């Protein structure tokens with residue numbers, strides 16, 4: 001398969017097109033005078049796949065549905081990449097080695113958009129358009145599979161994992177357990193960059209990725225699943241591609257959405273193990289509670305500067321809230337954007353998360369289920385702190401406390417709780433934007449005593465403000481709450 005770029009005059013009038021063809025494909029050169037870049041991609045049938053010799057290929061589609069989904073996809077690409085035009089033609093039927101399976105043509109004012117739009121269509125096509133593929137090998141056929149899923153391949157599985165199967169703790173039986181296991185990674189960022197490759201390489205059968213974020217260039221120093229070319233693209237899409245290239249026998253589920261109270265149960269219930277790769281406390285607490293409800297093991301980690309901490313919450317062991325009934329008072333709090341982070345720190349902690357999951361699936365070694373491991377990568381020092389079940393834990397104790405007592409979801413919620421209240425902004429003086437509502441400014445770095453009265457503490461993301469509120473709650477003051485989500489949650493139509 002290859003990408004070609006050249007410039008042509010007159011193309012703008014052509015509408016976005018998606019069609020299926022039962023006949024061999026021949027690229028058509030379109031005229032275009034407003035496009036500076038014109039990209040044609042041709043996908044070919046090759047003579048090998050996943051270490052097997054391929055003789056021919058067959059595509060089958062639900063044609064009406066495929067065309068309607070394909071048209072939507074192409075229109076979306078035109079809007080997303082400001083394309084002058086885009087055309088996709090996909091073959092159906094029996095194809096010989098060397099034949100063209102798909103042609104994608106994009107035109108844009110600049111070559112960058114033309115390339116990006118073409119590649120995006122190719123990525124999306126594989127799992128959004130219902131076209132099914134059967135590969136005919138010299139030693140049998142693959143059966144019908146989704147066009148981006150290679151299907152079962154015992155030979156590749158066996159070769160990939162032969163070195164680890166020699167370990168007595170794994171063997172063929174352990175490898176089968178890995179194949180049958182499913183793991184959800186919440187967050188496709190720096191922790192996932194350490195964790196995901198090792199879970200995929202070890203042969204965990206199903207991996208789920210949930211993250212609604214796109215790649216930013218400031219992520220790349222630690223989120224090494226991505227490259228500069230991925231900037232602006234969905235993290236779950238690129239991370240899934242990384243896995244497909246590393247180990248195509250792994251099934252990857254992409255969930256390009258944010259984890260919320262509304263969807264957390266659905267996700268947690270669907271996987272065997274949950275890995276928390278988020279960088280915010282509300283998500284960690286949300287997962288902690290959901291994993292308790294569904295009796296699912298959770299491996300969570302936090303990073304801060306050069307330090308990290310790691311712990312595993314088993315269904316019958318102490319949970320995150322046993323340790324922090326209100327909120328962590330430790331050092332590993334705050335987002336990477338606020339505090340700064342060295343790339344190897346989440347990478348290291350992410351690998352250790354993978355290690356916890358592998359131990360759990362395979363049943364050897366000891367978990368960090370009654371300890372918290374602290375690691376300082378400046379010195380290599382590690383320390384383990386003991387953890388116990390806490391009879392006063394709001395999650396494990398009597399009655400499940402779904403709402404954090406020192407956090408509110410909105411200003412409306414604070415008003416319902418308190419009536420009168422004062423907003424306290426604990427961001428630093430140089431942080432934008434300045435609030436346009438009545439508030440007191442008390443920077444977190446030099447925080448003194450808070451004023452009397454009912455207080456709603458806000459910061460950029462709701463992390464520092466939660467620490468402040470928790471500190472006061474622990475000291476017996478129950479009229480201080482943190483605004484979840486930070487200043488972004490100060491919706492303009494809300495009472496202030």
Ligand SMILES: [Zn+2]
Nearest residue numbers: 319322393396
């Ligand atoms: Zn607990």
